Structures are given as structure tokens and as C-alpha cells.
Amino acid sequence: MATGAERVKAAFKRTFADYIPTYPILGCFAAKLVGATARQYLTDGEIMAKSQLAAYETFQPDIVVVMADLLMEAEALGTTLEFPEHDVCQVDKYAMREDKGKLASLSVPDPEKDGRMPLYLEACAQVRGMIKDVPVSSTLVGPWAIASNLRGIDTLIYDTFEDPQFVHELMRLTTETAKAFGESVIGRKVSLSYSEATASCSVISPKIYNEFIKPYHRELVDHFKEKRASVTFHVCGFVDPIISDLVDTGAVALSIDSMTSLEKSVETASSRTVIIGNVPTTSFQTATKDQMEAEVKKCLEAVGGRSGYILSSGCEVPSNAPVDSVKFFMDAARKYGKC
Numbered sequence: 001m002a003t004g005a006e007r008v009k010a011a012f013k014r015t016f017a018d019y020i021p022t023y024p025i026l027g028c029f030a031a032k033l034v035g036a037t038a039r040q041y042l043t044d045g046e047i048m049a050k051s052q053l054a055a056y057e058t059f060q061p062d063i064v065v066v067m068a069d070l071l072m073e074a075e076a077l078g079t080t081l082e083f084p085e086h087d088v089c090q091v092d093k094y095a096m097r098e099d100k101g102k103l104a105s106l107s108v109p110d111p112e113k114d115g116r117m118p119l120y121l122e123a124c125a126q127v128r129g130m131i132k133d134v135p136v137s138s139t140l141v142g143p144w145a146i147a148s149n150l151r152g153i154d155t156l157i158y159d160t161f162e163d164p165q166f167v168h169e170l171m172r173l174t175t176e177t178a179k180a181f182g183e184s185v186i187g188r189k190v191s192l193s194y195s196e197a198t199a200s201c202s203v204i205s206p207k208i209y210n211e212f213i214k215p216y217h218r219e220l221v222d223h224f225k226e227k228r229a230s231v232t233f234h235v236c237g238f239v240d241p242i243i244s245d246l247v248d249t250g251a252v253a254l255s256i257d258s259m260t261s262l263e264k265s266v267e268t269a270s271s272r273t274v275i276i277g278n279v280p281t282t283s284f285q286t287a288t289k290d291q292m293e294a295e296v297k298k299c300l301e302a303v304g305g306r307s308g309y310i311l312s313s314g315c316e317v318p319s320n321a322p323v324d325s326v327k328f329f330m331d332a333a334r335k336y337g338k339c
Contacts, residue, residue: 004062004134011274012252014307020300020337022311024284024326025139025234025255027067028088028319030055038319039083042069045119049126056131058323059330064131066124067139067316068116070195073177074141074149076115077106087319096150100159100166108176111184125188138185142196142233143216146174153198160208167212175216179223186229193232193255194220200237202259209242214249221250232276235260236315243268258282258314262302266309275303278314279329284321289328296332311337 002010007021030051031041040047048068056064069089075081078095096102111117128136141149147170148156159167182192198204199213221231233246234255246254247269254273256265258280265275279295287295296311303309311333317326 004060007062008135008310011307011310014271016307016339018339019334020309020311020339021062022330022333022337023061023063023065024059024313024329025065025067025316026052026055026326027069027139027316029317029321029326031319032323033058037085038087039085039089042083042089043116043119045122046126048119048123049130052123052127053130056127056134059326061134061330063135063137063310064127065137065139065193066120066127066190068120068123070139070141070145070197071149072116072120072141073109073146073174073181076109076117077146077150077173077177078102079149091149094150094152094155096170097152097155100151100163100170103166103170103173106173108173108180111181117181117184121184121188124185124190128189135191136189137191137193137232138182139234140178140181140185140192140194142194142199143171143174143178143220144199144213145196146177147171148198150174153203157204157208160212164212171212171216175219178220182220182224182229182231183227186224186227191232192224192229193234193253195234195236197236200235200239200257200259201241202237206241206245210245214245217246217249217251225250234276234315240264247273253310255312256314262299263304266303266306269308271308274308274310276310276312279312281313281315281317281321284313284317284325284329287325287328289331292325292328293332293336296329297336300336 002017007017010017028038033054080092081089083089230252232253238259255276
């Protein structure tokens, strides 16, 4: 039987091992496996690591993604958060909602010292140190999503019309922040995935993506290519209109949500980009074993026997999803994903 690393390597080489590589995106959900709360998971690097290791032992995925939350970078830049005991953290106050002039006083945070970034790095190091036979990946936040979490997405969209120069200046800061955090992550021998939750066409237009986001995505990819590291982008929501643009960034992989056409994505990506996805996260809350099998088969049928594909949840599995739903998912992948 192949290892997870061998299955993933085969996908990137456009060949096959024994099964289609498969993993769920697990964040606070994993905390329940060690009897911890979401708040503990997001504020304690050791608990985060133990939770991810427990998830690996329980589900045997082909990739382990160390998922925290999507506000860590913005928090280090001044956005304040609330931490419910049993749910993901939420914005209390955006750092720049009321005054974009604050940009002049902000500088790139030090991932080794600032905010919760060090605890995340420690969790990555612990997980990488314990897991050898599957890839370990990060979930960092992309430049546009960091900017959204500093300014507020609605305000930021208005800015693209009213003060485009400011948006580019803000994106310069957030891109450098994404680079700095990414450099610390690859220093722990963990691969890079950047989440851009607000970059889909469920939120913005293709024009905004191409003018204000794509150049910085390309810059991130090129920056890490020089360091012999690859970049994956995860974009929530509907991205059919910008699939080709996302592929053009040069990212080695693109993780897509269930609203995006998997068939179109694999056709557009061709041999250039590995596509990851896209079982609906709602299925993990409600699906029976038979229903989960149907969702997995639907994805595999859309791919049509092509390689360059990794089966995954469309986004983070909800923290309140039952443990059995992830077991159903992995079991279905092994049952129907044999190559």
C-alpha cells in the first residue's frame, strides 16, 4: 500500500498510486478529539498540535493541514478579536475600518514574536516532527483576505473604486506580511497554502481580482519559487469566472469550494495546476454514510479519471460536525477512489 506522500506525489506528477489522495480540512473540529474547546485550540499551540496529531491518527488522511483561523495575521496588525469557547474567533474591531490613515503607522509583524503567530509556528513544528509519511501543510491568509480583515470587506470594495492607490498600498503591506509568515512556515519544513476567503466572485468581481489581487498572488508564487517552495491557494465560494486567472498565478495547486465547478476547474487547470476539492462542508454536518458516498462519487465522476487531482472538503469542516462524518468521507474515498 502506498503512503500518503506517494499518493500526493503521484497527483503532482500526473500519475497514480493506489488511491486518489484525500484529506479533510480540519481546524477547530479536531479539538474535540482531545477534549479541548475551540478557544483552547486557537490560543494554545500545544493543544493545536495534539489535536492535529489526533486527527491524523483517527482518519489517516494523505495530507495533514494545520488549520488555525483566518484572522491571525490581521490580529497581529491590530484587528481585535473575540474568542467564543466553542466556535472560531470573530472580529471585534477592524484595525482600519474607521481610519485608513492608520496604514502609515503599520509595519510587517514578526511571525516569531507577534500575536498568535509564534504559537501557530510551534504547532506546525510539532506536527511536522511527529508525522513523516504524509505531507504537512499550513493554512495561512492571503494578501486580500488580510486586507479585508483590517479594513472590512465592504469598505475595502468601496476603496477599490474611491481610492485604488490606497488599496495597492495596503496590499503591499499585506503581501509582505504573507511572505514573512510563509518564510517562517517553510523554515519548519511545512508547505504553504494561502486562504483567500474574500477573493471569490461570491464577493468581488473578476475585474477587482485581476486589478487588485492577481498581481500580488503572482508575486507570492514567484517569491517562494525563488526559495524552492511552492504555493497553493484556497478560495472559498464561486470562482468559475476567475479559474483561469488563478491558474495563471503559477500556484502549484488550487483548492476550491463546492460552489465552483470541479469539472471546469480540472479542465482549465490541465497539466499546470493540481485541483483540490470539493465535497460540500454542509455534508459533513448532515450527511449519512450513503449521502457522503454519493458526494465523493460525484467529485470523482467530475474529474473523469484524470490525475492532477486531490479529493478534499470544499472548505474547513465545521467544528460542530460529527466525527463519524469525516470517517464516512475517508472510507468513501478509499472505497471509490482506487486507481
